[in-house]
Amino acid sequence: MAATTGRSCLQYLIHLAQDNLDFRLPTPFWVLGELCEEDVHGIMTRSVCAKSAFELWGHGKTHCELKTSLLKYPKENMSPYTQKDSTYRINVYTFNKTLEFKDRIERIDALDYLSFDGTVNLKTPQHTFCLLEDYGTDPNNIPDQPLYVYFGRWIADGQRELIRSYSVKNRHFIGNTSMEACLSFIMANHAGVKKNDLVFDPFVGTGSLLIACSHFGAYVCGTDIDYNTIHGKGRSSRTNQKWRGPDENIRANLRQYGKEMTYVDVMVSDASKRIWRTGLHFDAIITDPPYGIRESTRRTGSHKDVTKPPEDYFGESHVPVSMAYHLSDIFADLLTFAAHHLVMGGRLVYWLPVHSPETVCV
Ligand SMILES: C[S@@+](CC[C@H](N)C(=O)[O-])C[C@H]1O[C@@H](n2cnc3c(N)ncnc32)[C@H](O)[C@@H]1O
Incomplete structure (x- = not known):
């Protein structure tokens, strides 16, 4: 410049x-x-x-x-x-x-x-x-x-006004790990998200990062392994409410901010599995993976020999077994995924946990 x-x-x-x-x-x-x-x-x-x-x-x-x-x-x-x-x-x-x-x-x-x-x-x-x-x-x-x-x-x-107007305190659908508005906007800026971009969050949770991207006019989609989160079911994260209401989901969050037209979809899916066809490219991948502190890091699969292929469960009520998903694998999978599914020049933005035993005073 x-x-x-x-x-x-x-x-x-x-x-x-x-x-x-x-x-x-x-x-x-x-x-x-x-x-x-x-x-x-x-x-x-x-x-x-x-x-x-x-x-x-x-x-x-x-x-x-x-x-x-x-x-x-x-x-x-x-x-x-x-x-x-x-x-x-x-x-x-x-x-x-x-x-x-x-x-x-x-x-x-x-x-x-x-x-x-x-x-x-x-x-x-x-x-x-x-x-x-x-x-x-x-x-x-x-x-x-x-x-x-x-x-x-x-x-x-x-x-700065966005921090107040998009505060999770007043958001329709929240979870225990909903990313606060300021950090979500900082991430969207790091990703250079702009109007008409297609943005993907593979650990979407309640969609806070997608909300910030949709504010800048991007179309948004995501996946999460947690069925309840994707379908807005289960226990509420609000202190005065036991169960989530009928319309607590990511689409409703976008509607709250007048951005429903940017909603593509969200799906239940394990980020460690390859589910996207080759040739599909996102303009940005922006995500906040689980760190195993406030939520467990799990992926589908088993160390034991699997006797029945997943398609044999069709029509049955089946909860897949899960195994530990180590941080190093999470980030390796994320980088591999970005290498295959980002447009040329597209950006991957994510949080990397760092252990700092001493507080550094500047
Ligand atoms: C830190 S939270 C993301 C919070 C999100 N940014 C929000 O604002 O709500 C991490 C999410 O990753 C999901 N997750 C954990 N393991 C996963 C996996 N193997 N594949 C996809 N999602 C997974 C969890 O269910 C959780 O919703």
Whole structure:
């Protein structure tokens, strides 16, 4: 990606969300160069990790350094947004500290060396600018002065709202291992899922990953070894409900979000078995295999000699015997499956459990 606007020295500031992530970054602010504004808009229309993006006009360790940096910023980059006939507002955002109203006003007044010729409009400004102060990440040790300050023109907000609107708390059909919305969207983004893609989840469970993919317009399908999960039967995972209701299934989940038209189908099937015909290709395979912690890792089959072929059970009520499905086999099967059934350039996205005996503090 390269800068395509005529304006020089463009840098962008991304404000990343710290919550919903298991690790802590040393700062939630991330400076990016070598992009154009369309690239930034593209990122922000998909990202659930980014709160907002700004065209960075200046930055520094102190307000004094910020001033020097802002005064050096090319006037021709600023002028389209500071014209006399334009309207604007300036926000003050502080990370890890709350400023009183008077202090915010003081910060804005101190920016009087910037020549904004437009009119202030707090409700519907044409342009929004932001002074961002970073007070570090330690809530028990908040410095008096910010560790770093930035000033920029707001460009776009990320898709954090999706985390709330797709929360599993309000989802029609859930299970014990339903993947939370934020992580499902991150996976869909890693897979580069786009409109009209065909996406497959071989360990589909309650379909949380498919829901995120369907939000981006993909057609979705999946398999799971658990008959009850696929058919929405059995015990409910909700504390106040004993059994699943008649319409608790993946199709109903997609309907809840207005995406039923993207539902292809789900089937009961063992991911260790080859069931798909050769030549069938998915644009993405996105999955959360069982790790044997909250659900057992089983596959159909037996170590003993099987005397009766499966087709002989036709018409009978038959529960196949199962045997352990080791993690290494799960991942080997998944990679083999992806090698056969992904389009060229298609992506496989999955969780890999990692044992980390020590907590690493960043
Ligand atoms: C971690 S859960 C997936 C949860 C899912 N992402 C969701 O949001 O509900 C793993 C799923 O794999 C299924 N599973 C376990 N062994 C399997 C196998 N051999 N073949 C297919 N599915 C299997 C389990 O029934 C379970 O639903």
